[in-house]
Amino acid sequence: MTIKTSAARPGMYVHAVEGGWMASPFWRKHLVLASARDVAKLVEAGIGEIVIDTDKGVGPLAPASAPLSVAAAVETAAPAVTSTAPPPRTRRRAASELDRARAVVEQSRAAMLRMFADARMGHAIDHRALAPLVDSITEFVARDQRALLTVTRLRSKDEYTWLHSVAVGALLIGFARHLGLPEDEASDLGLAGLLHDIGKMAVPSAVLEKTGSLDPAELAVVRHHPEKGHALLLGGDVPEVVRDVCLHHHERVDGRGYPFGLAGDRLSLAARMSAVCDVYDAVTSLRPYKRPWAPGDALARMQSWHGHFDQELLGAFIDHIGIHPPGALVRLRSNRLALVLGTGADDPTAPPVRAFFDIPTQSRLPLTEVATDATGDPILGGERGAYWFGLAWDRMRTAVLTANGTDAAPSPRAVGA
Known part of the structure; x- marks a missing residue:
């Protein structure tokens, strides 16, 4: 045209x-x-x-x-989207948003586990049963996507598969809105995120939860999950974009993905978007076989994987998520460690953060929300939580993000290291 x-x-x-x-x-x-x-x-x-x-x-x-x-x-x-840049929040408001996010995640638990159980039995997937969940996620993303993504990060290894689907759905809705796509398309992409890994229910749990490397036979089984999922979604009135994302979210623009090795020009916008969202959530999450990367590290590494993603779309995703994404650990000019709470409304380099640890004294601090613009305490760069806090990092990170205290003792590190 x-x-x-x-x-x-x-x-x-x-x-x-x-x-x-x-x-x-x-x-x-x-x-x-x-x-x-x-x-x-x-x-x-x-x-x-x-x-x-x-x-x-x-x-x-x-x-x-x-x-x-x-x-x-x-x-x-780029039509305006309401509530994508909410005003600065007090701690009480932030906590209430996290409580509402937990309610959405709890709503998703029953719906997703029921859907996965149907898939394991080989039953046809009734996507309409997920419509209320898609509506809830869409509404919440419009109000405060960062709170929802924060809660989906607080998952155990056993919860990975279904919470990963919820997170990818939320990421796709937010990404679609960032690109200015119509609301009905954003909603369909949210549903696509929820169902993109439905084919994994045909993969034995022992393979999905294996902590070591997969052998060639196991890898071949896993790589069939897009086709298995697509087969479950055939028939009925499942939106075509949902089938497309399910079948093609592991393809790469250089043609080295699976299951078909399709090159860039043969991949739809939805498939390219889902590849970015799927990988970003996967590598920043705790999985049975791998510890998570820091969000900033994940985006930097994804940018270095030439041929994996559509670079223009990846750049737009980074613009959407922010240079220092929610949940990232950063060092402030005051030599405090802090966790990023959201995205900077006016300046992507200056998101709101919550400081919790003093590097010179190697001691915990009262949780304090800090502005990081030029008039506040600017961010010097990203840090690795596992370096500073070892195995206690996941527990400490959860406590800081949910505004609770923590008794986790940090690993001793050289001042200013």
Whole structure:
């Protein structure tokens, strides 16, 4: 489909541009417009028309004939989403949001475990039973995504599979809104996140929960879970995007993923988005066979995996999550350690944090919420919790995020190390 550049919006898959690739402001011939800034680049380059593929991305909202200024393109390409940048919160309000997040997670427990039980029995999946849960997650993401993601991080190894699905659903809804996708598409992507790993119910528990490396036969079984899940979702009125994400969330843009080894141009926007959200939640979570990475470390490593993700989409995801994502451990200029509580509304480098440990004295501090902008206590960089607190880190992190005290003793470290 050929459209005026003035009708472009984030989430569109650009197949070609007017004047050919040499006229494009992007180095790739085909790409997803991952943000309003990408749309503005097309306008700045003087591209009058683009060819989009609506099978791989979103379509136009409405035809537009008059060219837009760069400022207008940015304004119209990213419709405002209410409540994505809530005002600063008191500790009491933060605690109440965490309580509400726990209620949503508890609601998800029964629904997801029931769905997984049906899948283990080979029963058809009734996705409509998850509609109330999708609505709850969608509503909560609009109000305070960080609280919901914080609670899903506080999981045990045994809870990993179903809570991972809830977290990926929440991440996809938030990511879709960041890209300016319509609410119905964001809701379908949330459902896709909840069901993306439904095929793992066909994998023996001994394999899923194995703490060591998988042998070739076990790895082959695991790599069939996207197809197993897709088969469970066939029939009925399951949205196509849900089947797409289930089948393709382990594919890579360089064609080295599974189960089919599809290359970038053959992967939909939803599949590329889900690959990013799935990996990000997996590597930042406690799994039976691996300890979690710090959120900042995870994003940095994901950026280094050339060929794994759509780089434009990964960049947009990082913009959405923030340079210092919620839950990250950071060192402040005052030489205090703190946990990131959310994203900076005006400055992604200055999120709100909760300080809890003094490095020079190697001692715990009263939990204190701190501003990290230039007038407060700026962040110097990320830190590794396991380095400072050893095996006590997971317990201490949970206590700090939930605003409880902790008796965990830190590992002795050199001052300023």
